[in-house]
Amino acid sequence: MSQPSGNPYPHQPQQPYGEQPVPQQPGGYPPPAGQPYDAPLPPKKSKAGKIVLIALAVVLVLCLGGAAITWFTVKDEVGDVVDAANTRVVAPATLAGRKQVTDPELTKLSDQMVTEMKSTVQNETGTVGAFYGDVAKQDLVMVVAASGVLADPKKELDDAVAGLKTDLAVQEMTTTEPGPLGGEARCGDGKTEGMPLGVCVWADRGSVGLIVVFFKSAKEAKAEFVTMRGQIEQRS
Template identity: 30%
Template sequence: MRLDKPEKLLSGWPESRNRKWRDAAQQSVGALKTLLDGDATSAVATAYTTADDKYTIVVSGVSGTVPNPTAALDRIFATLPRLSEVEPTRPGPMGGEARCGRGEDQGVWVNTCAWADDHSIGIVAFIGFPQTGDPDDMFVRARSQIEHPVT
């Protein structure tokens, strides 16, 4: 698998210029690399936002050898204690395991989904979306735009 940063995400969301979100994505990539057996073969770390900056999606992921995808997801969500209602979700066409959880950070709703399979691990965080929103479909779409088979 190969992870790439699309120029635009979902329905044409441009990459965010907000350094806070992009730095957060970079920090997540560093943590994700520790879950690999060996070096990462590719990585993505960035954020996307709507034109009005109302909603943000932070994306981070690495590809390489993942020795235990279930344990990797357990460790990811153990580091995100503010999340609740963590439940399995559809991983999308690339397979593996995926979970999503929701929480609140300083009055802002955050829905976080993560996936892990034998060849990649990633996190997609939806920031500022309505509490009633369901990130599962957007997660599958975002992952499909980020992760590609190596040809």
């Protein structure tokens, strides 16, 4: 008579004494080397910290060029003065289809941008600092703008562009269509720590502002610039 084999389940291989079966991950594959069994995969590292550093650099440069917002001289057109005085910048709930960011870190930074501008820009009638989109999806836009009656919009634009070339490595900013609100606008490609930036800045008699589209090119930023500016700058 044959002796029992000791394996009550003859169709399953018997593990050698002292060895335990290797736990399997979903799909039947063993876990990666060095990965604890049944442990969740580590989350992807957030880019929020890097973006915060970039935004702080922009604020330090911009403060919208230390814009001096002053009344025109008597020879200026009355219509220009009225339009400028009736211009305001706002932070809409959505910008070109992107919702305003509610991340506490970026919300705090937005408040800091507004505070900085209020303390630096002279005679402003409104200020905006806000983020829109989703960092995780690499679709993020930053807005910094101020309204008031500008005596020399071109100078404010030139000052802002000069600062952006230094801090955001924007090599060249070319003239772009400003849209129905008029004034002047320029866009260029920036970069920091390998991250591409589409950077656009505008200035008119009633406002000066900056839009940075993270992870995108200047060409992509230009395609949305007029729409975004029209939602930020309002004229009554």
